[in-house]
Amino acid sequence: MIVTGHLRLSLKGVPVLRGIDLSLPRGQLVGLIGCNGAGKSTLLRVLAGLVPADEGTVLVDGQPVGTIDPKERARLIAYLPQTGPAHWNLSVEALVRLGRLPHFANPRRDGDAVARALDATATAHLRGRDVDTLSGGERMRVLLARALAVEAPVLLADEPIAALDPRQQLLVLGLLRRMAEAGGLIVAVLHDLSLASRFCDRLVLLNRGAILADGPCGAVLTDANIAAAYGVSAVRVDHAGERFILPWRPV
Numbered sequence: 137m138i139v140t141g142h143l144r145l146s147l148k149g150v151p152v153l154r155g156i157d158l159s160l161p162r163g164q165l166v167g168l169i170g171c172n173g174a175g176k177s178t179l180l181r182v183l184a185g186l187v188p189a190d191e192g193t194v195l196v197d198g199q200p201v202g203t204i205d206p207k208e209r210a211r212l213i214a215y216l217p218q219t220g221p222a223h224w225n226l227s228v229e230a231l232v233r234l235g236r237l238p239h240f241a242n243p244r245r246d247g248d249a250v251a252r253a254l255d256a257t258a259t260a261h262l263r264g265r266d267v268d269t270l271s272g273g274e275r276m277r278v279l280l281a282r283a284l285a286v287e288a289p290v291l292l293a294d295e296p297i298a299a300l301d302p303r304q305q306l307l308v309l310g311l312l313r314r315m316a317e318a319g320g321l322i323v324a325v326l327h328d329l330s331l332a333s334r335f336c337d338r339l340v341l342l343n344r345g346a347i348l349a350d351g352p353c354g355a356v357l358t359d360a361n362i363a364a365a366y367g368v369s370a371v372r373v374d375h376a377g378e379r380f381i382l383p384w385r386p387v
């Protein structure tokens with residue numbers, strides 16, 4: 137669905153993406169991981185067509201992302217930014233409804249999609265609230281609802297669980313998993329290595345703007361890769377047939 141060819145991008149003269157080759161098919165939940173400043177958000181924005189690369193290509197179903205009509209692109213790719221824009225006095229429902237803007241107006245279908253997105257993110261009870269009165273975690277789930285309301289085949293989510301409590305983290309990652317199983321392509325920036333390895337089909341580990349490892353979680357989260365990318369040692373614990381990875385000490 138999305139294929140990149142040797143993406144390069146410098147910002148203010150500093151290389152941020154250095155030769156990114158990725159093939160991202162439908163039906164996968166891909167965890168994009170790496171330390172602060174590794175280039176994850178920048179890569180997500182380039183994949184979404186929001187920032188052009190200096191060199192290389194991003195193809196969405198074979199078409200260069202920059203040549204897709206913006207409305208069509210917005211129907212194809214939903215994007216959840218790391219920090220939402222400042223909102224004026226907008227209700228939760230009105231904000232989530234903004235996710236329907238790329239679609240041709242069909243009040244009933246739009247209403248159904250908004251209701252599904254509010255239900256999926258357990259935010260229906262907040263629909264009448266002003267966005268600027270929400271807690272940080274509530275706000276994050278409402279922004280996710282706006283992205284889900286697009287009902288796009290691709291969701292690019294930048295740290296979708298960063299502000300969430302443990303239960304909500306599990307619920308949202310379970311939701312992203314089900315979306316992938318239903319045939320969607322989900323790319324999520326994550327910092328929790330245990331949750332990333334439990335829920336993702338595949339991990340892409342960025343290090344200084346380049347791909348250090350790309351593949352099944354166990355193959356990517358080796359001690360050597362974790363030390364090289366994050367500068368920490370890791371402890372592994374097996375429980376109920378699953379393996380947890382705890383960052384342990386700086387090395």
Ligand SMILES: Nc1ncnc2c1ncn2[C@@H]1O[C@H](COP(=O)(O)OP(=O)(O)OP(=O)(O)O)[C@@H](O)[C@H]1O
Binds near residue numbers: 148170171173174175
């Ligand atoms: N507009 C910009 N101008 C200059 N440098 C930028 C700009 N945007 C990002 N950068 C730099 O590019 C690098 C990659 O930033 P990016 O936001 O992609 O990192 P990240 O991996 O998402 O990090 P984090 O985990 O902290 O969110 C960082 O060093 C950042 O300071």
